Amino acid sequence: MSEKVKDLRGTRLSAADLESKDTITFRGRPNAKYAWSAGIAYTKYLEELKNGRIVGRRCRQCDRVLVPPRMFCEQCFRATDEWVYIKGTGKINTYSISYLDADANRIKTPILVAVVDLDGASPGIGILHKLGNVDIEKIHVGMPVQAVWKPANERKGSVTDILYFEPIKEK
Amino acid sequence: MTVAIVGVGHTSFQSTTPDISFKEQMFEAAVKAYEDAGVNPRKDIASFLTAAEDYYEGYSIFDEFVPDQLGAVLRSVCTIGGDGLLALINGVMQIETGLFDVVAIEAHSKASDILTFPGIVTHGLDPIYNRAFNVHPYFVAGLEMRRYLHETGTTREQCAAVVVKNKQNALSNPSAAYAAKMTMDDVMNSEFVSDPLTRRDISPLADGVIVMVLASEEKAKDLSDDPVWLKGVGWCSDTPWIESRTWSTAEYARLAAERAYKMAGIKNPQKQIAFAEVDDWFSYKELQHIEALGLCENGEAGKLLEQGNFSRNGKLPVNVSGGRIGAGNLLEASALQSVLECVLQLQGRAGTRQLKDAETAVAQSWRGVPTATGCVAVLSSEL
Ligand SMILES: [Zn+2]
Numbered sequence: 001m002s003e004k005v006k007d008l009r010g011t012r013l014s015a016a017d018l019e020s021k022d023t024i025t026f027r028g029r030p031n032a033k034y035a036w037s038a039g040i041a042y043t044k045y046l047e048e049l050k051n052g053r054i055v056g057r058r059c060r061q062c063d064r065v066l067v068p069p070r071m072f073c074e075q076c077f078r079a080t081d082e083w084v085y086i087k088g089t090g091k092i093n094t095y096s097i098s099y100l101d102a103d104a105n106r107i108k109t110p111i112l113v114a115v116v117d118l119d120g121a122s123p124g125i126g127i128l129h130k131l132g133n134v135d136i137e138k139i140h141v142g143m144p145v146q147a148v149w150k151p152a153n154e155r156k157g158s159v160t161d162i163l164y165f166e167p168i169k170e171k
Numbered sequence: 172m173t174v175a176i177v178g179v180g181h182t183s184f185q186s187t188t189p190d191i192s193f194k195e196q197m198f199e200a201a202v203k204a205y206e207d208a209g210v211n212p213r214k215d216i217a218s219f220l221t222a223a224e225d226y227y228e229g230y231s232i233f234d235e236f237v238p239d240q241l242g243a244v245l246r247s248v249c250t251i252g253g254d255g256l257l258a259l260i261n262g263v264m265q266i267e268t269g270l271f272d273v274v275a276i277e278a279h280s281k282a283s284d285i286l287t288f289p290g291i292v293t294h295g296l297d298p299i300y301n302r303a304f305n306v307h308p309y310f311v312a313g314l315e316m317r318r319y320l321h322e323t324g325t326t327r328e329q330c331a332a333v334v335v336k337n338k339q340n341a342l343s344n345p346s347a348a349y350a351a352k353m354t355m356d357d358v359m360n361s362e363f364v365s366d367p368l369t370r371r372d373i374s375p376l377a378d379g380v381i382v383m384v385l386a387s388e389e390k391a392k393d394l395s396d397d398p399v400w401l402k403g404v405g406w407c408s409d410t411p412w413i414e415s416r417t418w419s420t421a422e423y424a425r426l427a428a429e430r431a432y433k434m435a436g437i438k439n440p441q442k443q444i445a446f447a448e449v450d451d452w453f454s455y456k457e458l459q460h461i462e463a464l465g466l467c468e469n470g471e472a473g474k475l476l477e478q479g480n481f482s483r484n485g486k487l488p489v490n491v492s493g494g495r496i497g498a499g500n501l502l503e504a505s506a507l508q509s510v511l512e513c514v515l516q517l518q519g520r521a522g523t524r525q526l527k528d529a530e531t532a533v534a535q536s537w538r539g540v541p542t543a544t545g546c547v548a549v550l551s552s553e554l
Binding site for chain 1: 226
């Protein structure tokens with residue numbers, strides 16, 4: 001930085017200055033609202049979540065099962081071929097323990113975020129969800145987990161129709 | 172310049188498409204474009220450019236959401252924060268560098284997903300000087316139209332004639348969203364939005380996707396029997412101060428055209444250009460843009476349009492596709508809709524609206540209020 005900067009005159013504003021009444025400030029809030037069309041694949045997925053089921057799409061060319069479903073295969077660049085129902089069980093691919101909420105507030109009970117590779121979906125095709133009913137110390141990559149669903153009358157066609165994934169108790 | 176368009180694909184343009192996602196729409200247009208060009212995107216296309224404005228999409232960093240449906244996963248992808256023609260021009264330049272010989276261009280509109288379109292446009296105004304009056308942002312077009320009519324002597328009737336012509340042209344375009352048989356009275360008697368601008372002077376929003384494949388000279392000759400050559404391009408922005416613009420003339424379009432014509436060796440556009448697709452977001456903009464492109468003298472476009480000069484069977488047809496007013500306002504994608512029409516016409520694929528013996532065309536874009544930014548491309552069936 002140039003040394004001359006030191007000679008520049010100006011007034012430093014503090015947070016208190018900005019809050020005070022004799023400082024000119026402007027406030028604006030963007031009016032930006034959207035209604036995203038879910039489309040064929042998302043719509044089917046959400047409707048089936050409401051039914052307590054997880055659906056994917058198979059691409060016959062690469063023989064992968066994509067969950068959540070997509071109407072085209074991004075590897076083969078062709079339309080996918082058929083709906084495939086899979087179970088709500090799988091293994092933790094990766095996880096993180098978040099101590100901040102969406103507004104960056106520090107929280108006492110951390111949110112356990114995980115990508116779960118579902119049984120029946122192709123490797124590397126995971127779904128993002130939360131973990132629950134689990135001892136934090138025992139969570140590990142590769143841990144077998146299962147979906148815990150909301151009661152049928154409370155499901156509304158949302159990813160939150162699954163409450164969380166919990167460890168499968170070893171028999 | 173030695174770059175050609177070797178394939179085009181598009182969805183139909185519709186007022187709303189609630190049954191399908193933007194990804195699924197893009198996939199449809201991309202499949203058609205790659206089929207038209209005879210290329211496999213996973214093997215033959217190395218670079219993909221998409222035109223998008225995050226605020227229209229409701230997604231931040233929108234380019235992250237396009238690779239799958241374009242066949243572009245783990246390839247070079249970028250978004251141009253501009254209209255489809257600017258994306259196309261950037262694709263041309265990528266090929267000119269010698270780094271790529273085949274690139275894909277995508278532009279789209281999912282306008283029906285936007286619930287607060289005026290709010291999005293207002294957000295493009297200076298927050299401190301221009302947003303204080305709680306007025307619909309199309310007031311900017313009202314101000315511009317007033318000054319344009321005042322300085323040129325163009326009449327509201329002549330602007331209404333643009334609407335009648337473009338709606339009529341759209342009747343022969345099976346992809347158009349807003350084709351209609353409309354009378355002058357229908358336009359003149361529609362309610363004022365921002366006087367002198369009426370509701371019918373404004374192009375209605377539509378959804379749609381357009382994808383194009385560009386290739387270097389060598390590759391284009393290899394891939395296509397009838398490539399459409401890009402002979403010249405230009406793009407230009409005026410000051411963002413709406414208070415300091417030359418309202419009566421579209422200076423951004425005039426200068427962009429000057430550059431494109433120079434590159435293309437066009438000395439007399441009125442003689443050398445067979446037809447034009449120009450931006451008609453608002454009716455008067457078509458007249459202003461015709462003048463900026465040198466297709467007639469300043470202030471003459473309205474009169475000549477009334478006389479049929481720019482009709483489909485006129486001396487210099489303008490917006491045979493129907494433009495934004497007839498085909499639908501596709502936001503950043505209307506620029507590519509203009510190019511699409513040029514390509515179809517120059518290849519003899521325009522169906523019942525096919526023009527005879529057209530060899531050279533000009534496509535021109537504008538990004539809508541409150542911008543003063545636009546692009547121009549000269550296209551030809553001859554190298
Ligand atoms: Zn596949």
